[in-house]
Each structure stands twice: as structure tokens, then as C-alpha cells.
Amino acid sequence: xxxxxxAVTQAIFDSYDTCKPVLHHIERGVLPSRTVxxxxxxxxxxxxxxxxxxxxxxxxxxxxxxxxxxxxxIGEDLTQQVFLCLCHERKLRAEIASDxxxxxxxxxxxxxxxxxxxxELRRKLAGDVEAAYIGDPAARSFDEIILxxxxxxxxxxxxxxxxxxxxxxxxxxxxxSEYSHGRTGIDIHPGAQIGERFFIDHGTGVVxxxxxxxxxxxxxxxxxxxxxxxxxxxxxxxxxxxxxxxPTIEDEVVIYSGxxxxxxxxxxxxxSVIGGNVWLTHSVAPGSKVVIEEPEIRIITRxxxxxx
Numbered sequence: 439x440x441x442x443x444x445a446v447t448q449a450i451f452d453s454y455d456t457c458k459p460v461l462h463h464i465e466r467g468v469l470p471s472r473t474v475x476x477x478x479x480x481x482x483x484x485x486x487x488x489x490x491x492x493x494x495x496x497x498x499x500x501x502x503x504x505x506x507x508x509x510x511x512i513g514e515d516l517t518q519q520v521f522l523c524l525c526h527e528r529k530l531r532a533e534i535a536s537d538x539x540x541x542x543x544x545x546x547x548x549x550x551x552x553x554x555x556x557x558e559l560r561r562k563l564a565g566d567v568e569a570a571y572i573g574d575p576a577a578r579s580f581d582e583i584i585l586x587x588x589x590x591x592x593x594x595x596x597x598x599x600x601x602x603x604x605x606x607x608x609x610x611x612x613x614x615s616e617y618s619h620g621r622t623g624i625d626i627h628p629g630a631q632i633g634e635r636f637f638i639d640h641g642t643g644v645v646x647x648x649x650x651x652x653x654x655x656x657x658x659x660x661x662x663x664x665x666x667x668x669x670x671x672x673x674x675x676x677x678x679x680x681x682x683x684x685p686t687i688e689d690e691v692v693i694y695s696g697x698x699x700x701x702x703x704x705x706x707x708x709x710s711v712i713g714g715n716v717w718l719t720h721s722v723a724p725g726s727k728v729v730i731e732e733p734e735i736r737i738i739t740r741x742x743x744x745x746x
Contacts, residue, residue: 467529470519475613478515481508482598486560490584513553520602521545523609548605552598559597562634566593569635573657588622589638599628630664632656633689640695647684649702656687659695659714667701667719688724 454462463469484492485508493504524541570583570590577583583590595618599611611628619625624641626632629648636652638644640660646652650664666683682702691706693699694714699706706712707724716728 467526468522469526470522470609470613472613472617474515475519475610476617478512478519479595479598479614479617481512481515483594484508485512485556486563486594487584490581509553509556513549516552517542517545517549519610520548520607523607527608548602548607551605552601555601559601562597563590563594565635566590566637569637569655569657570639573637574639587641588624589641592618592622592624592626592638592641592644593632593636596626596628596630596632600630600632603628630684649682650684651686653687653689653691653708655690657692659693661696662693663698663700665698665700667704 454460454464480491485505488501488505493501496504521542524544525538528538528541567580567583567590570587571577571580574583577587595614599614599618602614603611615626615628622641624638624644626644626646627648627650630646630650630652632646632652633654633656635655637657638659639657643661644658645663645665647665652664664685664687672678684702685699685704685706687693687699687706688708688710690709691712692710693706693712694716696715697712697718698716699712699718701719703721704719705721706718707722707726709724710722710726710728712718712722713727713729715730718728722728
């Protein structure tokens with residue numbers, strides 16, 4: 439048995455360099471930690487929604503101390519993770535052979551800016567909670583939304599991930615967004631620009647692409663896709679990655695379940711309503727109502743079975 443295990447172990451080890459593409463990170467420096475990044479999201483959540491996730495039973499002075507400790511923890515842990523990502527990115531470009539002071543200084547600057555943004559991010563999340571309460575007659579309280587709504591969790595994580603994405607931090611924004619995707623069933627690329635008072639009702643199966651722009655007071659239902667119509671390529675067959683591929687949704691738009699809206703030039707005008715299961719690849723004017731023509735419904739009555 440030992441010889442068989444040795445042979446299997448050697449075969450696996452050999453495959454690390456013989457299989458293409460090479461999919462290992464041995465002796466290539468330290469990658470960011472997914473576990474630490476998820477823990478950072480938990481610290482953000484406690485800061486944004488104190489008493490719901492931690493801080494229960496603390497008085498005002500205790501809450502202030504706890505918030506200060508959490509912000510310090512976020513700053514230290516996130517700086518280290520951003521530093522590792524920046525070093526990794528530079529190594530991929532063969533700019534450096536080891537970690538560097540420049541990466542650490544950049545990481546500190548980025549995280550300091552994000553920490554300064556925390557009050558504004560919390561203000562936006564308060565608007566998202568209010569939008570959910572106003573937009574969902576089934577919601578009984580703000581407490582219910584904060585504690586249980588997957589749409590709010592997805593939007594909270596997106597707003598954090600987008601702040602990192604805007605500052606060109608690699609890896610971490612996608613780690614955050616895919617963690618959220620796995621938890622909520624809502625897939626929002628961290629590059630998507632989302633306005634204020636955004637509400638995703640139910641949420642399962644919603645997809646929002648990287649270059650999507652969403653205005654204020656927009657409401658989406660489950661199964662909505664805001665995606666790319668096609669993927670343009672360079673003459674050598676590589677995907678063009680910096681083009682506008684996803685639609686623009688203007689203010690006050692409602693998009694019902696199962697609707698698919700595609701294309702970077704597609705604009706859904708302000709105050710429009712997009713009905714369920716609609717497929718759109720072109721723009722619509724403000725105030726439009728887009729629906730699929732109601733299909734004919736046939737009801738076939740079967741004869742009742744006679745008793746025995």
C-alpha cells in the first residue's frame with residue numbers, strides 16, 4: 439500500500455509542472471487569504487449594522503470603542519491583503535522578484551481612502567434598506583431586512599468590493615463578489631456602477647455585469663440578467679476587456695423577474711418598466727413599458743372519473 443501511495447503522490451507532484459496550464463502557486467510568494475477577506479466583510483457588516491451583528495448590550499461608550507477597534511482591525515487586515523495582491527500583480531508582470539515598499543505604501547493609501555469612505559457607504563446602505571422596505575409589502579420592519587434579506591447582503595458586499603475595484607485592487611473585489619454570489623445567489627461584478635436606494639427583491643439568479651451602470655431608485659426582481667450581447671475580439675482572437683459590454687439602467691426603473699437586457703449600447707430610459715421574461719437588446723425611451731404579448735391560455739377540463 440505504501441508503494442502505491444508513493445507512486446500516486448509522485449504522479450500528482452509531477453503533474454504540477456507537466457499539466458498545462460500550470461495551476462499551482464508553489465514558491466511564488468504569498469497570496470491573499472480568502473478566509474481573512476471574508477472575516478473583513480464580517481467586520482464591515484458589524485460597523486454598518488451595530489447591534490444586529492455584534493455589539494448587543496453595549497452602551498454608547500462601549501459601541502464607540504468597539505467601532506474604533508473594528509475600524510482599526512479592518513485597516514490593518516485589509517492593508518495586508520491589498521499589499522499581497524499588489525505584490526502578486528507586479529510579480530505576474532515580472533516587475534519585481536519580491537515584495538516592495540511601494541506596494542505597501544500604495545496599499546496603505548488605498549485602505550485609508552476606503553476607511554474615510556465608511557460613513558458615506560453606511561449612508562448609502564441606509565438608503566438601500568429603506569428602498570427594500572418601501573418596495574416590498576412583505577417586509578415588516580427594517581430589522582427583518584437587515585437580518586434576513588439576501589439582496590441587502592449582496593449590495594453591502596458589492597459597495598465594499600466596488601470601492602476596491604475603483605482603486606484597481608486585483609483579486610480581492612472578485613473574492614468578495616463571488617463569496618456573496620455563493621451566499622445569496624446574486625452575481626454582481628464588482629465593476630458594476632450602482633446608484634443609491636437600490637433594491638433586489640428575492641434575488642436568486644440575478645446577474646449584473648462588469649460595465650453595467652445602474653441609476654438611483656432601481657428595483658430588480660429574481661432572475662434578471664444585465665449582461666453582454668457579445669464579446670468583441672482583437673484581430674488575434676483575444677477578448678476585448680475594456681469595452682462597455684453591459685447595459686445602462688437609468689433612474690426609477692423596475693425590471694421584473696426573468697428579464698434579460700443585453701449590450702453595452704442598450705439604455706433603459708428613466709421610469710421605464712420591463713416586464714417578466716422580456717428579452718431586450720436595444721434601448722427604450724424614458725417612461726416605456728415593455729412586456730411580452732400575453733400568450734393564449736387554454737384550459738382543458740377533463741371528465742370526472744366515475745366512482746366505483
